[in-house]
Amino acid sequence: MPAHTRRLRQGVTLIELMAAVAILAILVALSSYGLRYTGTARMNNAVFDVAALMNTAQLRAISRGAPHYIFIHQPFQNTTQPGRVRVLMIERPDVPAITRTDWQTLNLTSGVAEALQYTGTRSDGTVGPMNANPRDRVELGTTWTEPGNSQPANASFLGFLDLDSIRIRKPLPPPFSAISMTTTVQAPNLNIPALDLMVGCNFCINPSGSEPYGVLRFNADGTMDVMTGNARSGAVIAFAPSTREERDVIPKLLTISAPAGAVVVF
Template sequence: MIEVLTVVAILGLLAALASTAIFYGMGRARMSNTLFDISAMMSVAQLRAISHGTPHYVIFHRNEQGRLRASLVERPSADDSGIDWNNLNLSNGLGEALAYTEVDPVTGVTTVNNAFEREFITLASGSGPDEGGINFLDPDAEDITLPAPFSAIEATTAFNASPIDQPTTELRAGCTFCISGGGADYGVIRFNSDGTVTMRTGPEMGGLLSFMSNTAEGKDVGYKLLVISAPAGVIRVF
């Protein structure tokens, strides 16, 4: 009986260790997958802008359900100087917010067309497995110094999370180029047809997103940075 109980105890311990390893691995995997998906979307935006000859935008915002979304938007008009980037109205969708005018070369008639949301990623947030466990970490909580050529990008946000060293759902706390305007929080990066990048919100030299797992092991997993420089358009994960 003692031997049987000993074997059961050992099996229980091994099962606990295995489940813990899986749980910790899931936290790291969620962050890695999130960073990979966003990096891939930015690369697609850059390639599409070059091949199509039209600007593409990656926009971070929240959808109608309050879930964080990264959207890839194509806007055929290269002139976006008429858009107030500090006060976008996202209530009727990104297409209308980035609408453009087009003049028929034959009739001379001017029409207003919506931009095209080509694809999007809904980024999970929250602490449960169904939510994905991905939130932000305010970069002001860490003494972050980026290596060249990203050293000109300041790892600081105008909005600080409370507490500053804990995972947060606040987009502006974990995104250095995201702003609040038009009743919503968002950040916009423009990918130009010549391969360069223009920050439509935030500092001109580029920006970063600081992700952190919000699962129970989040603090142990740490954080990861997705950084993009402008105008070069170089994207790196740290």
């Protein structure tokens, strides 16, 4: 009988078994390491991307002489990615201007661009309603379980922390200390991140009950106005990793003062 056939019938040796166990232990350790830092990486990326989009909106409003908006929303009833947070930079002239009252009750059924329609000159030369112009967008890694994905809801690794959490260092330094640090929705556990944008956003509202949103307006003179909610002195969003392994990670506060429009991360 060939030697390699006898070897297979005898089974594995103790050394081979120990090697297999060691490899398995290494894989488990690498997996835990990945979970430990995946949420932190997503938090840092989200804060950087949204801050950059805000700065771009401010500069673009100045250069083009037209109002630009940062529109952050979380459509829970989206058919493909429910709960995925989207941040849009939108250019929209004041023709007509949207009143502060109307900003609180937008109908987003047909999408953001249609909800922010204005009167303009179409390509055929006629004048009439036109959809607002989304110039750029950022999609954050916050989502409920997607179709075909058997992972639990917290598999997004990124969440929002309640502004009343003891994990958030307060007060903020002036002039950001004037920014309201309260939200209209409270998390079940103040110190554990949630996937609901409303938990960690001081200017977000949810009039429909199915799509929270918040709006910041950048004017042609470089100033910024908070258009939704009651946080007139500035906006803040608290980001934090949502994994168990990262509950000791310091959250990040993305803040923007009004009317100066200064964006700072704490």
